[in-house]
Amino acid sequence: MKPEKINRIALVLLSAAALGLPLVVRSATYLHILVLLYFYAYLTTCWNLVGGFAGVLPLGHAAFVGIGAYTSTILSLQYGVSPWLGMIVGGLLAAGVGILIGLPTFKLRGAYFALATIAFSEGLRVMVENIDRLGPFTINGPRGLQIPPLDTGLTNFMFAGKEPYYYSILVMLAGVLFLTYRISRSKLGYALNAGGEEPEAAMALGIDVARTKLIAMALSSFLTALAGTFYAQFTLYIHPKSIISLDLSFEIAFIALIGGRGSIAGPVLGALLLRPVSDFSRIYFGDTLPGMHLIIFGVVLILVMNFQPRGLQEPLTRLYQKVVNRLFHWGALEAAR
Amino acid sequence: MKILDVREMTKTFGGLTAVDGLGIEIETGQILGLIGPNGAGKSTAFNCIAGVFPPTGGEIYFNGEKINGVKPWTLCRKGLERTFQIVKPFASKSVLYNVMVGAFAVTDKTAEAEAEALAVLKSLHFESRKDVRAGNLTIADRKRLEIARALATRPKILLLDEVMAGLRPAEVDEMVAIIKELRDRGITIFVIEHIMRAIMALSDRIVVIHFGRKIAEGTPDAVASDENVIKAYLGEEYVVS
Ligand SMILES: Nc1ncnc2c1ncn2[C@@H]1O[C@H](COP(=O)(O)OP(=O)(O)OP(=O)(O)O)[C@@H](O)[C@H]1O
Numbered sequence: 001m002k003p004e005k006i007n008r009i010a011l012v013l014l015s016a017a018a019l020g021l022p023l024v025v026r027s028a029t030y031l032h033i034l035v036l037l038y039f040y041a042y043l044t045t046c047w048n049l050v051g052g053f054a055g056v057l058p059l060g061h062a063a064f065v066g067i068g069a070y071t072s073t074i075l076s077l078q079y080g081v082s083p084w085l086g087m088i089v090g091g092l093l094a095a096g097v098g099i100l101i102g103l104p105t106f107k108l109r110g111a112y113f114a115l116a117t118i119a120f121s122e123g124l125r126v127m128v129e130n131i132d133r134l135g136p137f138t139i140n141g142p143r144g145l146q147i148p149p150l151d152t153g154l155t156n157f158m159f160a161g162k163e164p165y166y167y168s169i170l171v172m173l174a175g176v177l178f179l180t181y182r183i184s185r186s187k188l189g190y191a192l193n194a195g196g197e198e199p200e201a202a203m204a205l206g207i208d209v210a211r212t213k214l215i216a217m218a219l220s221s222f223l224t225a226l227a228g229t230f231y232a233q234f235t236l237y238i239h240p241k242s243i244i245s246l247d248l249s250f251e252i253a254f255i256a257l258i259g260g261r262g263s264i265a266g267p268v269l270g271a272l273l274l275r276p277v278s279d280f281s282r283i284y285f286g287d288t289l290p291g292m293h294l295i296i297f298g299v300v301l302i303l304v305m306n307f308q309p310r311g312l313q314e315p316l317t318r319l320y321q322k323v324v325n326r327l328f329h330w331g332a333l334e335a336a337r
Numbered sequence: 338m339k340i341l342d343v344r345e346m347t348k349t350f351g352g353l354t355a356v357d358g359l360g361i362e363i364e365t366g367q368i369l370g371l372i373g374p375n376g377a378g379k380s381t382a383f384n385c386i387a388g389v390f391p392p393t394g395g396e397i398y399f400n401g402e403k404i405n406g407v408k409p410w411t412l413c414r415k416g417l418e419r420t421f422q423i424v425k426p427f428a429s430k431s432v433l434y435n436v437m438v439g440a441f442a443v444t445d446k447t448a449e450a451e452a453e454a455l456a457v458l459k460s461l462h463f464e465s466r467k468d469v470r471a472g473n474l475t476i477a478d479r480k481r482l483e484i485a486r487a488l489a490t491r492p493k494i495l496l497l498d499e500v501m502a503g504l505r506p507a508e509v510d511e512m513v514a515i516i517k518e519l520r521d522r523g524i525t526i527f528v529i530e531h532i533m534r535a536i537m538a539l540s541d542r543i544v545v546i547h548f549g550r551k552i553a554e555g556t557p558d559a560v561a562s563d564e565n566v567i568k569a570y571l572g573e574e575y576v577v578s
């Protein structure tokens with residue numbers, strides 16, 4: 001068997017496992033945890049377009065989740081617009097905001113860029129917390145918005161069980177992973193990587209570095225906002241602290257750094273590792289030590305950065321390659337016999 | 338026909354005048370050498386021409402078009418390309434990846450960029466290294482990578498900033514041969530170099546600057562025997578090989 005063929009088979013098996021998982025996992029609690037795991041893997045993959053490929057460290061992506069969630073929820077609650085349409089509107093709004101944030105901040109280096117994105121996202125949260133009505137829109141300040149569970153079904157993006165949500169976010173995750181894969185092998189991907197690593201050399205080689213970063217930012221914020229709508233429809237209740245929180249922004253960055261930023265598998269591996277930690281520490285330490293998961297993340301991050309500065313993705317990819325090669329050679333030997 | 342025409346170019350950093358009323362003309366297909374002691378303003382002149390920053394005064398014409406303040410990526414697409422004295426490889430990426438970044442300046446398709454990059458690597462006898470991570474290359478190979486990347490953008494004129502510094506004599510000879518071959522392919526070359534033997538062998542004409550000012554210009558032989566040049570270099574730390 002050729003390595004490409006083994007890769008394809010592995011992908012098919014993985015997809016089959018993901019698709020079949022709800023047949024095995026019947027508990028609503030565990031399905032809920034899985035949905036959130038995919039949700040975070042999705043968010044981190046979106047984040048990775050900027051934070052990984054473009055080589056900057058955005059720490060305010062929760063703002064885009066919030067923009068997506070609030071836009072579609074307000075439109076559907078107050079104007080009867082389908083959440084699917086609201087999702088697109090929220091995405092476009094977030095892309096516009098992403099560009100506005102990127103224009104002045106992409107010139108900033110390292111920590112300054114990170115700080116600027118934190119400041120923006122926190123500013124947005126405080127604003128939303130203090131506004132009850134914005135023109136014709138009801139925002140409801142810190143109380144947030146409740147979505148009454150009325151007609152379930154695909155058109156309303158509202159379901160009775162957890163399974164449909166599981167498949168929705170799985171499809172979204174697969175889509176964004178495929179998009180990332182295509183981008184990483186395109187002119188845009190090469191330009192982003194080059195501009196992130198050595199901006200001066202990239203510019204000399206014909207790349208308008210600032211412009212490619214803006215494109216990545218627009219794309220990333222658009223896609224991130226889509227997940228905001230998903231979250232609103234999944235939990236049926238959003239408020240500023242739940243959705244525009246620094247906690248969310250930081251967790252995305254932790255997942256990316258530990259999993260391996262700039263790689264395609266990194267965000268998924270990071271989410272697989274960290275989400276259970278996050279969920280179980282909330283279950284067991286939620287009352288006594290809230291925030292315990294962030295401390296654990298910090299410790300894990302220090303360890304990973306010390307031993308695998310490119311994230312867990314690197315040794316795991318190497319291991320996988322080794323297995324594929326073994327299979328390949330073993331297959332060739334068998335065939336020769 | 339003059340491909341590059343620099344007139345009265347000046348660049349100041351605060352109180353320091355790094356380039357001072359410099360005039361340089363290059364004919365298409367020539368190799369022009371630029372030499373001068375350390376800190377003479379050679380790299381600064383390159384940076385002004387290549388659009389890293391605009392000159393404080395004077396004019397720069399590329400193929401008859403004024404290019405003061407035009408951005409590096411635009412100049413690259415027009416056919417003016419440069420390498421860096423302090424090499425800047427995309428260290429975490431393979432040699433092929435590095436060169437493909439350059440090739441994307443002339444195509445939008447990944448397959449075409451890869452074919453172009455492989456052709457460039459082959460022409461530099463470098464294709465055996467294509468899968469090596471750029472950060473793991475020797476200094477000689479890093480310099481070669483700088484050139485390969487630049488070539489992939491299909492330049493009309495190539496500005497080379499000390500691509501031979503740190504190379505062993507055999508490697509220098511190889512580089513001289515490569516640069517001559519590029520010229521034979523029709524690429525105009527503007528080269529900064531400290532290694533006298535190399536610059537003498539390469540250049541059609543040489544410009545010498547000192548404290549940002551031109552102090553001599555002419556054929557290699559004429560420049561080597563110029564009194565001002567000898568004086569400028571006396572006592573300077575200088576590679577004669
Ligand atoms: N970006 C900058 N800001 C301030 N001063 C600078 C800058 N770039 C260069 N200089 C100064 O300008 C002068 C000319 O520097 P330049 O790098 O052009 O010299 P050079 O001829 O290339 O020297 P070398 O042979 O050592 O490479 C030096 O005094 C240097 O310190």
Ligand SMILES: [Mg+2]
Binds near residue numbers: 379380381422
């Ligand atoms: Mg220099």
